[in-house]
Amino acid sequence: MQLAQVLDVIEALFRAAAHPEIEAVERFGAGTAPGGPSPAGVRIRYGDGALAYLWGAIWPQETDLPVPDVLPPPAGRRPDRVAVLAVMLLDAARPAAFRSWQLVALADLGPGGERGKAPRGVRIVCADGTSLLLRATAAGGPDRAPSQEPYPDYRIPSGFSAAFSAALSGGLSTG
Template identity: 65%
Template sequence: MRLGEVLDVIERLLTGSGHPEIAAVTRYGADAVAGGPSPAGVRVRYTSGAEAYLWGAIWPGENVLPTPDVLPWPARADRIAVFTARLLDAARPAALSEWHVVALDGLGPPDARGKAPRGLRIVAADGTSVLLRATAAGAPMPEPAEDPYPDWTV
């Protein structure tokens, strides 16, 4: 399964999630495989103006994490990785056989480098594997101190 096909699945899940915080889901980048000059990914724009991205990446080290019970707040990169894993858990798309929230070596807050959920390792039904790195851009105004939708469920 190619990167673009994995991103198609992710885009559909995020678009159809109905989460009140999500204002738009779009695709970007032209690379057919991870590691090129125009990384392909999915962009989520939130009602606050913040954005989170899941994009095809190559990373020298990753550690599988359990999917947290609570969506991380306000760390948008962590939040999009965990939220997407929950959507995958609920939808169980036939094209994918497994997925894991992963920490990436050297990334995360100073007290949790290599321990924060900063991506997803996705294994397709055909056995191919893709790493989606999670990154984010802040909102133009300060985010709320607490998750505005703590009771929302997939």
């Protein structure tokens, strides 16, 4: 399975999530494989102007993490937040294209005191056995991010699987 196909699934998941914080889901980069000078990924644009990215990467060391029950707060935790939400959405959709997925910490990344322990990526094993890492990064927006969960009542919608399937069959790939 190619990186573009994995990103098709991730893009469809975020489009179907109907999370009130997310204003736009877009693709970026021209890379066809993880890493490289123009890595490909999915960009999530939030209402406060912040951006989060999940992009194909290569990293020397990963540590599996359990998925928390709630999303990390936005302030200072956008990379963690997008990685955790991605895994929650994967758990809900269980896409046939993927055999498994795992929230991971990446060596030397994360806030001070938590380097190598914070969720900064998602390891995906595809149905064909291909394994890819999506690294989570973020950029702050012009508005201050909330330090507490701004949408505590958000739940993955009941029609999520159908919306995900429709978004995926809509031919999202840019590559």
